[in-house]
Amino acid sequence: MAEQAEPQRTIGFIYPDHAAEDDYPLAERLLGDEVRLPVAHIYGTDLHAVEELLDLGKPERLAEGARLLAPREPDAVVWACTSGSFVYGWKGAGEQAAGLSAAAGVPATSTSFAFVRAARALGLRRVAVAASYPDEVAKLFVEFLAAGGIEVVSMSSQDIDTAAEVGRLSPEAVVDLAAAHDHPDADGLLIPDTAMRTLALVDTMEERIGKPVLTANLVTIWEGLRLAGAARAAGGLGALFRIPPAEIPAEGE
Template sequence: MPTVGFIYPDHAAEDDYPFAERLLGYRFSLPVEHIYGTDLHAVPELLDLGSEQRLADGAALLAKHEPDAVVWACTSGSFVYRWGGAHEQVEKLAAAAGKPASSTSFAFVRAAERLGLKRVAVAASYPDDVATLFVEFLARGGIEIVAMSSEGIDTAAEVGRLSPGAVIDLAVGHDHPDADAVLIPDTAMRTLGVLETIEERLGKPVLTANQVTIWEGLRLAGDVPESGQLGALFRWR
């Protein structure tokens, strides 16, 4: 069975991963191991959270699962390193794990490329300064941002407590008519259960952090399945 290991910071919405296993018919193993630091959405804390040693510790925890690929399941803890630093972060993680590796930030860029998205709206839960760094990262990846909103939520724990209805409202309320898709960049937010509802409401693709992270891991492992329950990204062949 193909196995993708995920390094997840603290605890918030990690139940999206076993939920994805179920939606994919238990054809894949998606184990999650946790590393710990502050869950504050602030640049110094995020740089510490995504540090080389913390990710090496996460890779060591995943080793028992014998993953085919490893993904750092944290958007802010990767894009905060900027484009070049995020590449270096992933290279060091791959070396520590001895497996292909990536991060959620690169997953967004590659997923947008896979769907042919050129212009997007960003509906971020982060404070404005952190959300702006995500926009800069996307732009470096060749994606035009036509609208960006930031909810100003300070911690991942608060994001993890958002109701399904609040997540839907966040996405729908921050669409833009010129956007090819809406991007929701926080792995602390449970989104897999409402993806189809949001896409139906908007009539366009929606990319969310846990969705693209899982897709990226499966891509690295060499087997992205079709699914009618994980958004346009998993329906596009």
């Protein structure tokens, strides 16, 4: 009897403006024909400042993203923006994800929660953070991780004001950022900006520092797959995608 093909799963991503969204078609190629990763864009300021980020992640913007993704019939939807979710705090980000789920009619989450889930899946309890944001915004990410039980032993902020500037960083600059801001007491390194192209660099960064590296677009895609019931191992995407699906802890573990 021929083996039954795995059903195709579609995970929709709501991405703010334009910067590093080409990480998503790259992931689609690496993950194979059973996965589709469409991206819908919403628009607002790309400034890394608290008030602007609160505006960027407001319910009506995310509902518009859900509407744009609806023709693709996604099995799950992810708000692919770290700062536009953690800026709401743990409780507020939870309400944001619940509102998006209601608007999309499918399970939904955000990049900030994806970081916590991914760190837990790898057993990372103490991490270093290499943030591109200004210090005021980066500290809110540290607080969010703490609420999720992840201790930050070292945090750097690059004080880059806009997502567009982050998107223009060269591959060499991104790898150097990771290498410069690791910490010997950290189990892994987190790089929290979906505006930064990182997917093709994760293996290189991990080889350079000798420990897992979690980047925003990487964890966003991984958590979207998990949420849609399509978790999978894959090469070329670092330690996170080497976890066998059967070994990924269930929600709440």
